[in-house]
Amino acid sequence: MIYKDDYYADSEHHLPVGRALQSTAGSPFDHIAFSYERIAPEFERMKAAGATILQPIADRPEGVKSFLVEGPDAVVVEIVEAKPIPDGLWQ
Numbered sequence: 336m337i338y339k340d341d342y343y344a345d346s347e348h349h350l351p352v353g354r355a356l357q358s359t360a361g362s363p364f365d366h367i368a369f370s371y372e373r374i375a376p377e378f379e380r381m382k383a384a385g386a387t388i389l390q391p392i393a394d395r396p397e398g399v400k401s402f403l404v405e406g407p408d409a410v411v412v413e414i415v416e417a418k419p420i421p422d423g424l425w426q
Contacts, residue, residue, distance in 0.1 A: 358409045366403065366411035374416040378402050381414075 371377050378392055387405040394400050399415050406412040 358405065358411060366413050367406075368401070368413040368415050370415045370417040372416070372418065374400065374402060374414050377414055 374392060378388075381404055382388055389403040389405055389411060392400065392402045399417065401413050401415040404412050404414065
């Protein structure tokens, strides 16, 4: 899942002929998530950098505030607002 930087430059060339990278949304490996204390600055930073925002900041049914962005190689990444460990919800 993690490759050297030069891999991203031509990652589509490493696939079999006729195949293209596809989003992970809806697959068994739907997305990965990273937590930040405050996500609004990260949202604005990613948006300004030209990242593809899949879902804006919202309060999710799971009880978290998050947004979804398309990461490298079309992997869906969720950015979640959470307190850091040891005070966070991961205890």
